[in-house]
Amino acid sequence: MFRVLVADPISEEGLQPLLESPLVSLTIKKVDEVKQELHEFDAILVRSATHVSELLIKKMKKLKIIARAGVGVDNIDIDAATKYGVVVINAPNGNTISTAEHTFAMMASLMRHIPQASQSVKQGEWKRSSFVGAELYQKRLGIIGFGRIGGEISKRAKAFGMEVIVFDPFLNKSKAEKFGVQYASLHELLEQSDIITVHTPLTKETKHLINNKTVQLTKQGVYFINCARGGIIDEGMLIEFLENGHIGGVALDVFEVEPPVNHKLIAHNKVITTPHLGASTKEAQLNVASQVAEEVLAFLKGHPVTSSINLPTLSKEVYRAIKPYYHLAKKIGSFISQCMQEPVQEISISYEGSVTELETPFITKSLLASFLNERIDFTVNEVNAGIVATERGISYSEKKQSNLSGYENCLTVEVKGEQHYFTVKATSIPNFGERIVKVNDFNIDFYPNGPILYVQHLDKPGVIGHVGNILGNYDVNIATMQVGRKKAGGEAIMMLTFDKQVDVAVINELKELQDILSIIEIFV
Ligand SMILES: NC(=O)C1=CN([C@@H]2O[C@H](COP(=O)(O)OP(=O)(O)OC[C@H]3O[C@@H](n4cnc5c(N)ncnc54)[C@H](O)[C@@H]3O)[C@@H](O)[C@H]2O)C=CC1
Numbered sequence: 001m002f003r004v005l006v007a008d009p010i011s012e013e014g015l016q017p018l019l020e021s022p023l024v025s026l027t028i029k030k031v032d033e034v035k036q037e038l039h040e041f042d043a044i045l046v047r048s049a050t051h052v053s054e055l056l057i058k059k060m061k062k063l064k065i066i067a068r069a070g071v072g073v074d075n076i077d078i079d080a081a082t083k084y085g086v087v088v089i090n091a092p093n094g095n096t097i098s099t100a101e102h103t104f105a106m107m108a109s110l111m112r113h114i115p116q117a118s119q120s121v122k123q124g125e126w127k128r129s130s131f132v133g134a135e136l137y138q139k140r141l142g143i144i145g146f147g148r149i150g151g152e153i154s155k156r157a158k159a160f161g162m163e164v165i166v167f168d169p170f171l172n173k174s175k176a177e178k179f180g181v182q183y184a185s186l187h188e189l190l191e192q193s194d195i196i197t198v199h200t201p202l203t204k205e206t207k208h209l210i211n212n213k214t215v216q217l218t219k220q221g222v223y224f225i226n227c228a229r230g231g232i233i234d235e236g237m238l239i240e241f242l243e244n245g246h247i248g249g250v251a252l253d254v255f256e257v258e259p260p261v262n263h264k265l266i267a268h269n270k271v272i273t274t275p276h277l278g279a280s281t282k283e284a285q286l287n288v289a290s291q292v293a294e295e296v297l298a299f300l301k302g303h304p305v306t307s308s309i310n311l312p313t314l315s316k317e318v319y320r321a322i323k324p325y326y327h328l329a330k331k332i333g334s335f336i337s338q339c340m341q342e343p344v345q346e347i348s349i350s351y352e353g354s355v356t357e358l359e360t361p362f363i364t365k366s367l368l369a370s371f372l373n374e375r376i377d378f379t380v381n382e383v384n385a386g387i388v389a390t391e392r393g394i395s396y397s398e399k400k401q402s403n404l405s406g407y408e409n410c411l412t413v414e415v416k417g418e419q420h421y422f423t424v425k426a427t428s429i430p431n432f433g434e435r436i437v438k439v440n441d442f443n444i445d446f447y448p449n450g451p452i453l454y455v456q457h458l459d460k461p462g463v464i465g466h467v468g469n470i471l472g473n474y475d476v477n478i479a480t481m482q483v484g485r486k487k488a489g490g491e492a493i494m495m496l497t498f499d500k501q502v503d504v505a506v507i508n509e510l511k512e513l514q515d516i517l518s519i520i521e522i523f524v
Pocket residue numbers: 070071072073092095096099144145146147148149150167168169170171199200201202203205206227228229253254276277278279280
């Protein structure tokens with residue numbers, strides 16, 4: 001049973017996949033209310049209120065996945081999550097429309113002084129001449145950050161007869177063409193826009209992107225909107241430019257500190273505010289909750305995630321194609337780690353055949369993770385496998401090569417240790433499963449599963465019989481047995497698989513047999 005903590009208010013209707021799953025026990029409480037149980041949770045679901053810090057991640061010793069029911073992940077320490085092998089996911093498009101509509105509502109309200117006028121009427125006043133506004137029609141809207149929300153805003157702005165100019169350093173120019181907007185540099189956008197709205201994440205580059213220098217490039221009477229993240233516009237400088245009339249008005253849904261502490265700014269008559277409501281609609285909350293609930297459940301069932309922040313994102317089609325190799329890589333990583341009973345320095349993986357067309361770095365990370373998991377007492381997965389390997393002085397590499405082995409697909413893994421090399425070749429056969437087809441130059445063919453005894457011996461008459469006799473004497477049933485040799489009378493290997501673990505006493509007796517060189521017990 002997996003324990004899942006829902007630490008912020010998240011639509012219960014959207015959480016149904018988790019509430020209905022027999023695999024999951026759901027707790028809906030703030031972090032402070034479950035301080036004593038934090039180490040028991042496998043997953044945490046948050047919105048923007050809970051700060052998922054390194055300290056919290058460290059306390060949540062079983063934590064495997066952090067899910068943000070929304071877009072912005074600036075309340076989550078992604079580096080710490082990555083370091084501790086915790087997957088971070090979000091719901092990238094569930095609240096796009098709501099936030100775009102909210103931004104548009106803020107823009108219209110700002111230009112027509114709707115909140116101020118409403119407040120004035122409530123106070124018994126009727127001051128029509130104090131609230132003369134301006135049309136949106138034919139105004140130039142500058143959108144900084146032309147992603148999902150920026151794109152939706154541009155469509156609405158064009159329907160209102162506005163001209164749209166956008167800046168986004170990562171913008172694919174064809175997207176600007178498709179949306180019929182003008183692409184500009186930040187400098188040009190600042191100089192030419194009547195209204196500027198920001199829709200970037202909060203990053204080192206976007207923090208205080210609008211500051212007391214950049215604001216001086218803008219038109220006299222410019223309007224600003226921030227429905228993205230507090231801090232993209234420097235709140236500290238706004239009052240000066242509002243008071244001297246350079247800025248005509250500001251609409252803020254988000255603040256550097258929430259709830260906001262800059263009371264002078266929020267009380268200003270040219271400033272309108274909402275308490276971080278961009279995504280606060282029934283539709284958006286249902287969308288983001290069900291997206292993350294389904295994703296967390298799939299992850300806990302052992303499937304790779306499709307919308308991760310700290311892992312390559314896999315579409316459903318890519319996931320389906322990659323799944324057999326993902327499982328194969330996990331088995332080989334674990335198998336080699338147990339066979340190679342010494343510190344290792346280098347792991348090289350080469351891919352042949354149809355697998356080369358897939359997301360092989362993900363498969364490499366899966367292999368590395370299962371290799372390291374056999375040797376390390378904390379969770380290693382695709383998220384932190386590379387970091388952990390590097391920290392332990394293990395270099396890893398992958399290459400793709402033309403098909404030399406004759407298999408439709410093939411992975412060859414070479415591990416260099418302090419004393420020895422170890423190599424394994426494996427393939428995945430559709431509707432048949434994973435096969436290891438070569439171990440250290442010995443051709444063999446077996447399904448790596450369950451308890452295995454890897455026996456190195458001399459190729460002499462009677463050896464196999466003696467092994468079978470001892471196992472029979474102890475009533476140990478052999479599930480499968482495969483042998484491989486390079487030349488008659490030379491060294492050979494035997495791979496025996498069992499339904500249950502073989503007793504140490506039995507293994508010790510097998511080791512005493514003449515012509516047995518070594519026996520390693522493996523579990524995959
Ligand atoms: N107020 C609210 O309730 C909500 C706020 N948000 C915020 O809105 C932001 C944008 O959301 P989406 O459009 O869904 O994200 P997105 O990832 O689709 O778009 C962000 C865009 O910003 C661009 N960008 C990144 N760095 C930039 C820079 N230095 N200068 C200019 N552009 C830059 C990216 O290339 C990307 O196209 C989120 O990061 C989140 O913080 C999102 C949803 C609700």
